[in-house]
Amino acid sequence: MLALADDGLIAAQRLAEWTSRAPELEEDVALANIALDTLGQARLLLSYAGELEGAGRDEDDLAYLRDEQDFRNCQLVELDNGDFAVTIVKLLCFATYQHELYSALRRSTDERLAAIAAKAVTETEYHVDHARLWTLRLGDGTPEAHQRMTAALGRIWPYTHELFETGWIEPELLAEGVAVDPATLREPWLSTVDKVLVEATLAVPDDDWAPTGGRHGVHTEVMGYLLAEMQYLHRAHPGATW
Amino acid sequence: MAAAHRVAAIAVSGSPGRRDVLQNLAAVTGCCNTGGMERQEVPGASGLLSEVAAAEAELRAAADRDRGGDGAGVAAGDELAAYFDEVVGADQKIEPRDWMPEAYRKGLVRQIAQHAHSEIIGMQPEGNWLSRAPSLARKAILLAKVQDEAGHGLYLYAAAETLGVSRAELFDKLLSGRQKYSSIFNYPTLTWADVGAIGWLVDGAAIVNQVPLCRCSYGPYARAMIRICKEESFHQRQGFDLLYTLARGTDEQRAMAQDAVDRWWYPSLAMFGPPDAESTHSTQSMAWKIKRFSNDELRQKFVDMTAQQAEVLGLNLPDEALGYDQPSGHWRYTQPDFGELMRVISGDGPCNRQRIEHRRRAHDDGAWVRDSAAAYAAKQRTRKAAA
Ligand SMILES: [Fe+2]
Numbered sequence A: 001m002l003a004l005a006d007d008g009l010i011a012a013q014r015l016a017e018w019t020s021r022a023p024e025l026e027e028d029v030a031l032a033n034i035a036l037d038t039l040g041q042a043r044l045l046l047s048y049a050g051e052l053e054g055a056g057r058d059e060d061d062l063a064y065l066r067d068e069q070d071f072r073n074c075q076l077v078e079l080d081n082g083d084f085a086v087t088i089v090k091l092l093c094f095a096t097y098q099h100e101l102y103s104a105l106r107r108s109t110d111e112r113l114a115a116i117a118a119k120a121v122t123e124t125e126y127h128v129d130h131a132r133l134w135t136l137r138l139g140d141g142t143p144e145a146h147q148r149m150t151a152a153l154g155r156i157w158p159y160t161h162e163l164f165e166t167g168w169i170e171p172e173l174l175a176e177g178v179a180v181d182p183a184t185l186r187e188p189w190l191s192t193v194d195k196v197l198v199e200a201t202l203a204v205p206d207d208d209w210a211p212t213g214g215r216h217g218v219h220t221e222v223m224g225y226l227l228a229e230m231q232y233l234h235r236a237h238p239g240a241t242w
Numbered sequence B: 001m002a003a004a005h006r007v008a009a010i011a012v013s014g015s016p017g018r019r020d021v022l023q024n025l026a027a028v029t030g031c032c033n034t035g036g037m038e039r040q041e042v043p044g045a046s047g048l049l050s051e052v053a054a055a056e057a058e059l060r061a062a063a064d065r066d067r068g069g070d071g072a073g074v075a076a077g078d079e080l081a082a083y084f085d086e087v088v089g090a091d092q093k094i095e096p097r098d099w100m101p102e103a104y105r106k107g108l109v110r111q112i113a114q115h116a117h118s119e120i121i122g123m124q125p126e127g128n129w130l131s132r133a134p135s136l137a138r139k140a141i142l143l144a145k146v147q148d149e150a151g152h153g154l155y156l157y158a159a160a161e162t163l164g165v166s167r168a169e170l171f172d173k174l175l176s177g178r179q180k181y182s183s184i185f186n187y188p189t190l191t192w193a194d195v196g197a198i199g200w201l202v203d204g205a206a207i208v209n210q211v212p213l214c215r216c217s218y219g220p221y222a223r224a225m226i227r228i229c230k231e232e233s234f235h236q237r238q239g240f241d242l243l244y245t246l247a248r249g250t251d252e253q254r255a256m257a258q259d260a261v262d263r264w265w266y267p268s269l270a271m272f273g274p275p276d277a278e279s280t281h282s283t284q285s286m287a288w289k290i291k292r293f294s295n296d297e298l299r300q301k302f303v304d305m306t307a308q309q310a311e312v313l314g315l316n317l318p319d320e321a322l323g324y325d326q327p328s329g330h331w332r333y334t335q336p337d338f339g340e341l342m343r344v345i346s347g348d349g350p351c352n353r354q355r356i357e358h359r360r361r362a363h364d365d366g367a368w369v370r371d372s373a374a375a376y377a378a379k380q381r382t383r384k385a386a387a
C-alpha cells in the first residue's frame, strides 16, 4: 500500500515541477491534471495505510515525517524530470504500469483498495493516452525530437524492471487476493508500451542494467533533495496545523 | 482530459460574523478546479458573485434578442459605425463578425493580452511554493489553483484570437516587453503565507477589477470573464482560509501571516492602477463599455470589502489611517506609493527580469517540442490525403 502511495506522491512532486515551464500552455494544464490525479490517489492510499497501521498517523504524518529509507516508491518516479522527452518516457512507462496494476486491483479482496483502484483506473487511462500521443508526436516528428526520445528511453528503461519485482510483497497478501503480483503485469505492460513505441518509430531498448531498491527503501541520490524540499516547511514547525 | 478535479474545500466554521463576511467570498458550486463540493449557494447574497450571475443572464438575453439582421458585410461605412454605436448603446454585445472601430479593437487586444499575460506570469510566484506546500491538502489546492490560472490564460488568448491576433504574436510581445502584465507579479513570494496573501488580496483585487468586465461590450471577453471570475472567487476564499488557519496557529505561523499581509497590501492596492486624475485610457473605455468603473472607485470597493475580512482574519492591514467612515459608508485608507508602481511597471520591480527570463526559458526549451508536434501533424495530414 505504501509503495503505491509513495509512487503517486513522488510522481506528483516531480510532475508539479513542470508548472509554468511546460512547452505550451495546454501542456501546463495537462501535466498539472495528471499530478493532481496521482497526488489524489496517493492521499487516499496514505490515509488508508495510516488507518491500517493503527498508530494514529495521517496522510501528512506519512508524507512529511518519514525519512528517505521509509519511502517505498520505485526509483523511476524519483528520477529528475530531464527534458520533456524524459518526462514523457517516464510517464508512458509509469502510467502504463499504474494502469495495469489498478485494473487488476479492482478485483482485490480488500474492498476499500478495490474502490480506490476503480477510481484510479479511469484516471490512469487518460495518463497513458496522453503519454502515448506525445510519444507519437515526438518519436515520429522531427529528427531532433526522435533523437531526444531515443536518449530518454535509454536513460529510463533500466528503471522499469523494478516495477515488476515480486519479492517485497507479503505472500499472505497475494494468497488472500488483496495484492497483485507485479510480475504478472510485465507482459501486458510490455505489449502496450511496445505498440506505442513501434507506432512512434522508436526502438524498444535492450534489457540490460536493472537498478533496484526502491521497494526496500534504497533510493537514488536525487531522492534526498526531493524530500528535503518537500518536507522542510512541515518539519520546521512541529505539530503545527496548516 | 480527466474530469475536473474537485479539491476538497475547507469547511467554513467559526463565528456567524465570519460567515457573513465570507458571503462576499465564493458562493458558487462546481465551476472550476478549485471549487469545493460542499459549498452552499448563499440565498440572496449581495456579493460580487451575484453581479457575475446577473452579467451572465444579461449576456444570454442579449444573445436571444434579434438584432435585426447581422449588419456586418452589407451596410456602408457610416451605417456600420452607427450600428456599432447602437449595439454598444443598447448594452448588447459586439461579436467577432461585427464591424468595430480600429481603436476599439486595438484597445481590447491590448487589455485582453495584458490580462492573459498576467494569468500566466502569475503562475510563477505561486508555483514557487508547490514543491514545499506544508500539507498534502494545501498542495492539491495550490496545484489546482495554478492550473486554473493557466486555463484563464488559455481562455483569454482565445478571446484575443477572435480579434485577429495569434497567441504566438502576443507571446512575442510579452517576451520583448512590448506588452505588460500586472505589476503585482513582480513581487517575490518569500514565505508560505504569501500564497495565502496572494489568494486573499491579489485574487480579491482581481475579482473587484474583473467583475465589471463580465458586462464588457465585447462578447468573447465578457464570456471569458464570467468563467474566470467564478474561479477567482474560489482562489480568494482559499487564500483567506489559508491565512485564517495561520492566524490561529503557532506564534511563528501568525507572524508569517502578518508579515505577508504587510508586504502584499499596498502592491494589491496599486493593482487598480494610477489615480483617476492620471489615468489615460479611461474615458474612451468607459464610453465603449469596456471599463465601467474608474480606478479609484474600484480601489475603494476593494478596501471596503477587504477591511472587514481582515477583522475576521484577526490580521492587521498595515495602514494607521484605516477606519470606517460612517457618513459615507466607506473605509478611509492611505493610497499606495504610485511612484513605486511606475518603477515596477517600467521594469524595476524585484522580479521583473526573473519572471520574463523564466517565461522565455520555458518558451525556448519547448520550441523543439512544438516543432515536432507540428511536423507530426503535417505527416498525419499527408498520410490521410494519400490514403
Ligand atoms: Fe486567474
Ligand SMILES: [Fe+2]
Pocket (backbone or CB within 6 Å): B149, B203, B231, B232, B235
Ligand atoms: Fe486566481
